[in-house]
Each structure stands twice: as structure tokens, then as C-alpha cells.
Amino acid sequence: MNDTLQGWLQGEIQGLKDAHLYKKPRILESPAGGRVTMDGKSVINLSSNNYLGLANHPKVKQAALDAVEKWGVGAGAVRWIGGTMAIHDELEERIAKFKRVESVLVFTSGFTANSGCIPAVVTKDDVIISDALNHASIIDGVRLSAAAYRKSDGWVYDHKNMDMLEDCLKRASGFAKRMIITDGVFSMDGDIAPLPEIVALAEKYDAFVMVDDAHASGVLGKNGAGTASHFDLYGRVDIQLGTLSKALGVVGGYIAGSGSLKEWLINRGRPYLFSTAHPPMVAAALIAALDVMENDPEPMERLWSNTRKWKSMLHDAGFDTMGSETPITPILFGEEKAAQDAEKMLWEEGVYALAIVFPTVGKGSARIRTMPNATHTDEDLANALAAFVRVRDRLSAGV
Numbered sequence: 001m002n003d004t005l006q007g008w009l010q011g012e013i014q015g016l017k018d019a020h021l022y023k024k025p026r027i028l029e030s031p032a033g034g035r036v037t038m039d040g041k042s043v044i045n046l047s048s049n050n051y052l053g054l055a056n057h058p059k060v061k062q063a064a065l066d067a068v069e070k071w072g073v074g075a076g077a078v079r080w081i082g083g084t085m086a087i088h089d090e091l092e093e094r095i096a097k098f099k100r101v102e103s104v105l106v107f108t109s110g111f112t113a114n115s116g117c118i119p120a121v122v123t124k125d126d127v128i129i130s131d132a133l134n135h136a137s138i139i140d141g142v143r144l145s146a147a148a149y150r151k152s153d154g155w156v157y158d159h160k161n162m163d164m165l166e167d168c169l170k171r172a173s174g175f176a177k178r179m180i181i182t183d184g185v186f187s188m189d190g191d192i193a194p195l196p197e198i199v200a201l202a203e204k205y206d207a208f209v210m211v212d213d214a215h216a217s218g219v220l221g222k223n224g225a226g227t228a229s230h231f232d233l234y235g236r237v238d239i240q241l242g243t244l245s246k247a248l249g250v251v252g253g254y255i256a257g258s259g260s261l262k263e264w265l266i267n268r269g270r271p272y273l274f275s276t277a278h279p280p281m282v283a284a285a286l287i288a289a290l291d292v293m294e295n296d297p298e299p300m301e302r303l304w305s306n307t308r309k310w311k312s313m314l315h316d317a318g319f320d321t322m323g324s325e326t327p328i329t330p331i332l333f334g335e336e337k338a339a340q341d342a343e344k345m346l347w348e349e350g351v352y353a354l355a356i357v358f359p360t361v362g363k364g365s366a367r368i369r370t371m372p373n374a375t376h377t378d379e380d381l382a383n384a385l386a387a388f389v390r391v392r393d394r395l396s397a398g399v
């Protein structure tokens with residue numbers, strides 16, 4: 001091992017530790033449910049994106065097992081080279097129907113769907129206009145593009161600020177194409193993008209819209225079809241990204257839109273072109289997950305009833321959930337140290353929920369991010385709330 005590299009790595013790692021930014025994952029020793037065994041301890045899990053409990057649904061698991069028998073465990077190649085199996089195409093057709101769009105192309109993750117699609121649909125003659133709180137995978141996709149996009153050049157609008165977006169669009173008339181990109185549900189704040197206003201502005205200034213529905217898939221809209229469905233904007237959002245890794249319970253991401261968009265991405269979406277296809281069991285499990293979402297309203301009803309319960313329990317106990325509107329429920333602690341201490345104390349109390357601090361969120365708005373899901377019981381939520389109250393008392397007493 002090269003000494004210069006090793007020295008540099010160790011110095012950087014120490015820097016992260018000193019800045020309290022160092023991450024070390026805890027080990028999950030049970031399926032990803034509402035109550036899990038983690039690092040040898042039974043805890044209430046408020047940090048999972050398995051919103052509907054589909055990651056452990058019997059029908060979804062059985063579909064994966066059957067697919068292993070039928071197709072084996074690997075696709076064997078990049079999709080266009082020979083890795084596209086009939087089941088991969090079937091999944092895309094199912095998602096396209098579900099989303100009510102012409103076509104869908106699946107990527108191996110939501111992250112690669114963003115980093116594959118964004119640079120492929122713009123050129124150096126174009127501009128990308130972004131919400132300031134967009135997800136890291138959007139930011140990376142934008143950075144990979146040849147378009148104008150920089151905040152310093154005025155192409156990032158303050159979170160959900162439609163006056164600023166309009167100002168960007170007015171200044172962008174000289175570009176060949178204008179792209180507006182936003183999260184549908186913002187991953188750290190749990191609020192929803194004002195998509196009707198964004199689409200109206202896009203139509204007024206001849207721009208196109210891409211929405212990242214990672215946290216809206218399975219959560220918002222008809223049977224969980226996303227923000228375009230939630231706002232009844234069918235046919236008016238040009239590019240929708242969905243993830244298959246969160247509410248759908250498996251792994252993957254997709255781009256939904258026109259037939260030409262799919263054709264173009266098959267030819268120019270680099271993570272599609274140069275990375276092996278999903279194992280066929282992934283596609284089979286996802287088809288089964290879609291079956292559940294389309295035919296059984298109960299998981300989504302339970303997700304929302306737990307979400308409403310959790311937010312109202314927190315409000316009644318005097319916690320600030322920062323205006324969140326979806327299952328993602330941040331609980332404001334303010335100072336970085338308070339949120340980090342709260343995370344440790346919650347763990348001692350048997351609750352797993354992570355502190356989110358600067359630079360992921362602004363200074364002084366450190367929070368514990370919680371996500372109730374369909375698998376939490378009333379008892380889980382009551383116990384979690386009691387733990388939050390005890391932690392707040394301990395923090396204010398300084399013990």
C-alpha cells in the first residue's frame with residue numbers, strides 16, 4: 001500500500017472524526033422492519049425507507065425465490081449486450097402502466113438513474129435550474145452534465161421559492177433548452193415540491209421538468225404513483241424518476257417519460273450502457289411489490305395513519321416537526337451537539353433514529369430524522385415518543 005495514500009486517507013478520516021462527520025454503519029441482524037435487531041439490541045427502527053413493509057412481504061419474497069429457480073441469480077451482462085431478460089422488460093411495462101406514461105427505463109439504483117439521465121438530456125447549450133435542497137444524486141447528475149448549472153451563476157433557487165425560479169427562467173431565454181429539476185418529496189425535510197406551480201412556470205417559459213420521486217414512490221398519489229399523480233399532473237411532467245429501493249422494498253431506480261426519452265437513454269444513459277443488469281429475482285420481486293401496491297390498499301393506509309399519528313403525538317408533546325408533510329418527519333433539536341447527543345440517548349432508550357447535521361442541513365437546524373412506516377404498531381410509536389420526551393428532559397437537565 002502506498003504510504004502517501006495511506007497517510008492522506010488517515011488524515012482525512014481523522015478530520016471527519018474531529019468534525020463529527022464520521023459515519024460507521026450499525027449492523028442490522030434482522031429484516032428491515034419497524035422493530036429490528038441491530039448491533040445485538042432490539043430497537044424501534046425509525047430510519048428505514050421500507051415505507052410499506054414490502055421488503056419482507058411474503059408475496060414479494062416468494063416471487064424472488066421462484067425467479068431464482070426459473071432464471072438463476074444473475075443477468076450475466078449489461079442490458080444491451082445480452083443482459084435484458086423478458087422479466088426486465090415486463091417490469092418496465094408494468095411501471096409504465098402504473099405511472100401512466102409511455103415508457104420506463106430501469107437503472108440499477110435511483111442514484112444511477114439520476115446520474116445517467118440528467119447529463120444525457122442536456123448539452124453545453126442548455127441550462128439546468130435546481131431547487132437548493134435537491135438530493136445528492138441529482139447534484140452529482142447535474143455536475144456530470146455539460147450544461148450551465150452553477151449556484152454562483154444564479155441557477156439554483158432557494159428552496160421552493162417560485163419567484164426566484166421565475167427569475168431564473170426569465171434569464172434563461174438564451175439557452176437552447178431549459179431544464180427544471182426538483183425532488184418531489186424532499187428527503188431531509190419531508191415537504192412536497194410545489195409541482196403545479198413549477199409545471200405552470202415551465203410551460204410559460206418553454207422549459208421541461210424532471211421530478212425525483214424517490215420518497216414519493218409508494219407514498220403519494222394513486223396507489224403510490226408519485227407527485228405527478230398526487231397533483232393530477234399526468235402528461236405534464238416530462239421526466240419522472242422513481243426509486244425501487246424504498247417503498248417498493250427491493251432495489252433500483254427508473255426514468256419514466258416518453259418513448260423517445262427511453263430510446264435516447266438506452267443509447268446515451270451511461271450507467272445503463274456500462275453496468276450489469278439487475279438479477280432477475282430483483283425484477284420479479286418488484287413486479288410482485290407492484291401487484292401488492294395496486295391491489296392491496298392496506299399498507300399505504302397504515303403508512304399514512306401511522307404518519308398522522310406520529311406527527312400529532314409529537315406536536316402534542318411540543319416537538320417541532322419543521323412543516324413536514326409526508327412520513328419523513330424531522331424533529332428539530334437546533335444545535336449540532338444537541339441532535340448528536342439525542343441520537344446517542346435515543347439508542348440507549350431502544351430507538352434507532354439518526355441525527356442530521358450541518359453540512360447536510362443548515363447550521364442550527366440539526367434534527368433527528370424519523371420515518372414511521374406501515375409496520376410500526378401503536379405500542380412502537382408510544383414507546384418511541386416516551387423515549388423522545390425522556391431524551392429532551394435529559395438534554396435540558398444536562399445529564
Ligand SMILES: Cc1ncc(COP(=O)(O)O)c(C=O)c1O
Nearest residue numbers: 109110111135187214243245252
Ligand atoms: C431524493 C432521492 N433521490 C434518489 C435517491 C437514490 O435512490 P436509490 O437509493 O434507489 O439509489 C435517494 C436515496 O436516498 C433520494 O433520497
